[in-house]
Amino acid sequence: MKNTNFKLFGLLSASLILVVFTLSPLIWLIIMSVSSAAELTAKPLVWWPDTIDFSRYSDLLNMDSGSGERFLMALRNSLITAITATLMALIISIPAAFAFSRRGASLVLLFGFLATIMMPPITYILPLYNIFGSLSLLNSSTALAIVYCAMLLPFATWLMKSNFDAIPAELDQASMLEGASTFYTLRRVILPLALPAIAATFMLSFLAAWDEFFYALIFTSDLSTKTLPVAIADFTAGRVTDYGVIAAVGVLASLPPAIVAMCFQRFIVSGLTAGSVKG
């Protein structure tokens, strides 16, 4: 009995350390965002603010304030780019995944797809910059969405393919034997069964697009196209002296992915582990 108590104590202390390690930076970020500028520059720091001050959030969410305009525009651009790219990637990856799963397309080709995203983006960046430049597409959400679509496509195809593999082939064979077209079979037989996989693919793709910085840094240059990561990097590049504003921007930018990740944890974890774990 003593032994189990001792073990429980060990497990709980290890958990406590883990919780502190995982959460304390985030909690501090939130505290910073509601502390006064004076408290954030005190030495030593004031760990808990005298009054909780939400004014930075109301500024950031107000189109008429300077930082609010920058933040809200970037939020809009990020949403547009990430959602467009994710939808395009899904629409293109589903037929491709079907070809890999049911029409005998070579798996070496699928691996070739995956290899394209494993290359460092720096190997693609300059020609892409020139191509979009000559098409007058630099500094547009379109160019960014196209690049993101290509970035999301291989992983989406692979995830969808491994999910199609789990659907019995008899189902679509039966539908084809009855004379249905491939398109009809895909839409009416396969896709309804693959809905959870589509949801997982959608969310993982969205999170990846939301997070992307390098292409956005190179391809966007003004308020009307800059995505959140680029805008946030700008916030720290000198103009803002109140660290609480930076913290508030960080909290707001983390909310959408954190909410998606926590609400749909089961989907996301199954998507992440698909393929690398069998059974």
Next chain:
Amino acid sequence: MVINKRLEKWALLSPALVVLGLVTLVPFVQTLWLSFTDERITAISKPVNWIGLENYIYAITDPDFIEALGRTIYFTLTSVGIEGVLGVAVALLLNQKFPGRNVLRFLIILPWAVPTIVNAIMWRLIYHPEYGALNSFLWQMGIIPDYQSWLGTPGRALNMIIFADIWKNFPLVVYISLAALQTVPMDLLQASRIEGAGAWRRFRTITLPWIMGPLLVVLVLRTIEAFRVFDIVYVMTRGGPSDSTKTASFFVYQEYFNYLRSGSGASYAVLLAAISTVLISIYYIGARRQAQG
């Protein structure tokens, strides 16, 4: 009929092939071509000369590039190595039964969900030399006599960036390991326990080999990702102080967009692609072995 099937296969694949071809294959070939030229990014177009291997000869003897490469390898091995050990340790913890375990499993996804740029900024604020939480905390605890310049000291800045990277990315290893741990057969562990094997021995001889496949796959993926590291460095230090955090991707970025040497920059980029190809091949072999079980 057979021809139709084949046509259909390519029709289904064609949108993906077009997008990937235009956005990755064409640029890659162009970068390769550029790397053999002396092209520069200029307002007035100048004739571009084919200079053969000259860029490459310069690149592989360029001490700054070699150093940037060394730093990138150090960054990659250290962060992925620690993420692996920490990830497995936490997965083992979360695989035990104790009150609060499910809450913990739920919370641990949070660092992974924080965008990379936000993570970089958060740690930059925490490491701040005058107003950072790390300094204040360590000083109040009496651990450091004076405030430290965490990101402003050459030798130290890169390790601080690595810590921030580990914080964000270890949950991925946790989730993969945890999923693998749940497939370890209990009877095997029981049998070993009856034979008198201690916890460490059971872990080494049964658990670890069992989860090794998925673990290696995720670690190779992380390696490929860490090798291209750019964003976290861009925000936290811009490669400084005195280039001590300038990674290979950052080096090429500057060659392109600060020094405007596109030909030379392309040769560095191709060298990085070559190293990545080696890593990707390792991933391919590992993933295939994994698929065949």
